[in-house]
Amino acid sequence: MWVSTIFRDIFRSRKIIILLATSVALFQFHRHRPLLYFPIPFLPAGFSSCNSHTIPTIQEPSPHVAKQWLQLQGVFESHPPNLILGREDFEGGQVAQATVSLLANYLDMTFDEAQFMRDEHASVVEALPTYPLGAFSGRGIIILAGGKYSEIAATTLGMTRLVGSRLPVEIWMIDRMEEKEGWCDEMAAQGGMVCRFVSDYMQDTSAFSNHYQLKVAAIIFSSFAEVLYLDADSIPVVNPDPIFDSPTYVDTGAVLWPDYWKATESPYTPYITGQNSTKATSLPDFQTVDSGQMLWNKEKHWKSLCLSAYYNYFGPTYWYSLFTQGGPGWGDKDTFPTALRALRAKWALIPHHLQTQWYDDGTGHGMGTGMAMMQADPADDKNFQPLFLHSNFIKFSVRRLMCDVCIEDPSALSAEQRMKGEEVTFKGAIMERKGNIWNQLNSGTRLFATIDKDGLNDMGRLDTELDMWRVMERVGCTGVFSDDKICRRTRRYLDRTFGMVTRWEGGAERSCS
Numbered sequence: 001m002w003v004s005t006i007f008r009d010i011f012r013s014r015k016i017i018i019l020l021a022t023s024v025a026l027f028q029f030h031r032h033r034p035l036l037y038f039p040i041p042f043l044p045a046g047f048s049s050c051n052s053h054t055i056p057t058i059q060e061p062s063p064h065v066a067k068q069w070l071q072l073q074g075v076f077e078s079h080p081p082n083l084i085l086g087r088e089d090f091e092g093g094q095v096a097q098a099t100v101s102l103l104a105n106y107l108d109m110t111f112d113e114a115q116f117m118r119d120e121h122a123s124v125v126e127a128l129p130t131y132p133l134g135a136f137s138g139r140g141i142i143i144l145a146g147g148k149y150s151e152i153a154a155t156t157l158g159m160t161r162l163v164g165s166r167l168p169v170e171i172w173m174i175d176r177m178e179e180k181e182g183w184c185d186e187m188a189a190q191g192g193m194v195c196r197f198v199s200d201y202m203q204d205t206s207a208f209s210n211h212y213q214l215k216v217a218a219i220i221f222s223s224f225a226e227v228l229y230l231d232a233d234s235i236p237v238v239n240p241d242p243i244f245d246s247p248t249y250v251d252t253g254a255v256l257w258p259d260y261w262k263a264t265e266s267p268y269t270p271y272i273t274g275q276n277s278t279k280a281t282s283l284p285d286f287q288t289v290d291s292g293q294m295l296w297n298k299e300k301h302w303k304s305l306c307l308s309a310y311y312n313y314f315g316p317t318y319w320y321s322l323f324t325q326g327g328p329g330w331g332d333k334d335t336f337p338t339a340l341r342a343l344r345a346k347w348a349l350i351p352h353h354l355q356t357q358w359y360d361d362g363t364g365h366g367m368g369t370g371m372a373m374m375q376a377d378p379a380d381d382k383n384f385q386p387l388f389l390h391s392n393f394i395k396f397s398v399r400r401l402m403c404d405v406c407i408e409d410p411s412a413l414s415a416e417q418r419m420k421g422e423e424v425t426f427k428g429a430i431m432e433r434k435g436n437i438w439n440q441l442n443s444g445t446r447l448f449a450t451i452d453k454d455g456l457n458d459m460g461r462l463d464t465e466l467d468m469w470r471v472m473e474r475v476g477c478t479g480v481f482s483d484d485k486i487c488r489r490t491r492r493y494l495d496r497t498f499g500m501v502t503r504w505e506g507g508a509e510r511s512c513s
Contacts, residue, residue, distance in 0.1 A: 055192030058168045059223045062135035066201040069220065073204075075127045076310050079120040081318035083113055090264070090326035098327075100283055104267050106325045114268040114279070121272055124310050125343070131302035139244050140168040140224035144215050145232050146178030147412040151397035151481060153232035154183075157193065158471030160230075164239040167228070168192045172218035174208070175199035177418070180411045182480045196221070212332045213312045215291070220309060225299060231292040234390045237464040238377070243295060243387070246379040253300030254347035256337055257375045257388070258354055259290040263334070264327030272322070273342040287349065288324075291333035292390040293375060301347070304339045311335035352376035352384045358449040359436060371436070371447065389464060394429075394437065394447070396468055398476035401441065402486045402493075403428030430489065444496025466498050 085107060090098075141160065145153035153171065160169065171187060173179060175197050184195035198214055199205055201221045208214050219227050228240060249255050267280035298305060311319040312335050323334040340347045357372040371394045377387040399406055408424040417424065430441040440447050448465045473494060477487035494500050 055166055056138050056140075056168050058140065058170065058192070058194050059137060061196065061201060061221050061223045062132065064132050064135050065221055068129055068132060069202060072129065072306055072309065073313075075124055076313045079124050079310075081314050082116050082120075083109065084317050085109075085321035087321055087330055088326055089328075089330075098262075098264055098283065100267075100281070103264060103283065103325065104279075107266050107268075107321065109266070109268060111279070114272055117272045118274065121342075122274060125274065125303075125307065128303040128306045131299050136223060136225035136298055138168070138224055139226040140170060140222070140228070141165070141240075142170050142172060142215075142218050142222050142224070142227055142229045143232060144173075144211070144218055144229075145171050146173030146211070148397075148408070149211070149232040150178075150180050150183060150411065151399050151475075152395050154475045154481060155396045155398070155468060155471055156230060156232060156235050157187065158474060159235045159237075159468060160240075161190070162467055162471055163236050165236065165241050166192075167241055168224075169194075170218075170222055170224070171195045172214065172222075173197055174205055174211075174214055177415070178411050180409055180480055186479050207313050210316060210331070213315060215332060216305065216309045216312045216335070219294075219296060219298070220305060225297070227294075227296045227298065229291075229294040229296065230388075231390065233392065233395055234292040234375075234388050235396065235464075235468065237374075237386050237389050237467075240387060243378055246377075248348045248350075248378040248381070249295050249297075252346050252348045253297035254304070254340060254345065255295040255350065255378050256289045256291070256347065257293055257350045258352075259288040259329055259333065260354070260373075261288050261328055262286070263288050263323075264325050265323050265334070265338075266325055269322055269338070270341075273338060275341055288327075288329055289333055289337050289349065290354065290373060290375065290390060291336055292373075292392070293388050294336065295378070301340065301345055304336075304343050304345050307339040307342060308335045311339060348378070350376050350378055351381055355384065355386075357389065359440075359447065386464075396472065398472035398486060398490055399428065399481060399483070400426075401429045401437075401472070402476065402489045403483075404431050404485070406483075441493065444493060446497055466500070469494055469498065470500075 090102075090106075143153050143156060150173075157169065157171070169192060171184070171193065173195065176199075179195065179197075187193040187195065196218070198208070198217050198221065202217060208217060215229060215231075219229055226244060228243070230236075243249060243255075246255075263284035263286050265284055269280070270276040271279050296305065311323075312332055315332060315335065319335060320330050320332075323338055324330045337347070337349070354376070355374040356370040357374055359371055372389050372391040374386050375388040375390060377385040379385070403426065405425050405427055408426060410418055413422065413424060429435050429437050432438050437447055439445070446465060469490070473487070473490045475481050476483060476490045
């Protein structure tokens with residue numbers, strides 16, 4: 001009897017020792033970063049589906065606009081470009097060292113050919129429709145999603161609500177084949193968000209073969225009179241709603257954000273678009289724009305928007321190459337400022353140059369490679385206040401980051417792949433050893449550098465990276481994009497990196513009083 005008592009006491013002692021050792025180890029591990037477990041709603045505090053009436057109701061787009069588009073498309077088709085301009089990038093270093101001769105001789109275009117397009121362009125401008133009164137109302141956010149972009153847009157949508165936006169949101173895709181099954185119903189259930197499909201308002205979408213061409217169509221067909229357009233990967237880091245009341249926007253009705261580069265447009269551009277009476281003889285002295293975010297009053301700038309649609313309609317075969325030639329950023333982005341300049345409209349470019357968000361190399365100073373562009377708030381002309389993180393290199397989709405081997409959703413496949421029944425897979429960044437962020441994801445290290453190359457604090461008081469991971473955990477652990485393995489990996493990363501894990505109690509709604 002006494003022997004069994006001794007063994008029982010020894011066993012208990014060992015359990016106590018083990019428990020004490022474990023507690024000490026956990027204390028050492030977390031003493032500098034307390035481990036927090038707390039629930040986080042998809043919408044901000046005090047803002048659940050039971051009080052979604054605080055978001056303005058989203059009306060259906062006007063059928064009048066679809067009819068107007070048919071007329072506009074007829075105008076475009078009557079004035080097509082007379083040339084097909086190829087796309088060939090400048091050789092390395094030529095952008096920074098661009099000369100008048102390089103830009104003047106890059107495209108094979110004669111003066112007579114330019115004169116023909118000047119006349120065609122003038123005819124299109126003359127035929128541009130007036131603003132359809134009563135067709136639009138209110139302010140809202142447009143996000144272009146669809147296919148693989150929907151996973152990225154899910155993070156942007158979550159951040160939009162997390163930072164406190166109460167604006168209604170339209171999520172645009174080209175057609176229903178691009179919708180992840182159940183996603184639109186999931187967004188609608190949150191309140192204040194609705195999916196729209198370009199194919200419902202445009203009979204023939206074949207002219208918009210590149211996804212980024214769709215943004216001008218989404219803005220045109222949207223039910224909103226005043227639009228904040230966001231790419232799927234342009235993430236608000238603070239509440240964007242007040243920028244509609246900023247003096248810059250109220251004064252101009254169109255606000256654009258800068259890109260890295262000076263313009264490399266053809267000297268024929270200002271001549272063809274009616275800005276000059278002759279071909280330019282000097283280098284363009286203005287910045288290109290980053291169209292990942294745009295603020296646009298459709299009533300003030302309806303004709304400029306329609307002219308941008310003309311540029312995008314024939315963009316891949318003509319206008320994109322005319323506007324950028326071999327420079328970086330070939331695509332839709334410079335169609336918007338060019339249309340505004342062509343019609344001599346009043347608009348604003350944010351005066352602050354964008355800041356680069358660098359990779360964290362372990363020292364707190366990013367080295368060599370940028371991962372995103374931080375764009376400024378137009379409400380402050382003097383100081384750079386972060387507003388949007390345009391993640392143009394690393395795409396913040398929880399699946400793209402945390403999958404081992406994932407099957408591509410059918411909505412992200414081409415029509416040919418769907419018809420053949422192909423199964424396409426991809427690896428997440430956590431599995432790509434040669435990738436830029438493999439080490440960080442596997443070692444529990446932040447992705448963002450605290451300080452940029454110029455010694456500037458990228459985020460100030462903000463911890464956008466933590467907020468984004470909280471949203472991605474929500475996406476990865478509940479809803480149509482959820483996956484048990486991805487959820488566990490994301491929570492492990494949150495724990496190791498931030499000392500924080502959120503818990504979703506079965507996706508339960510909070511009670512409403």
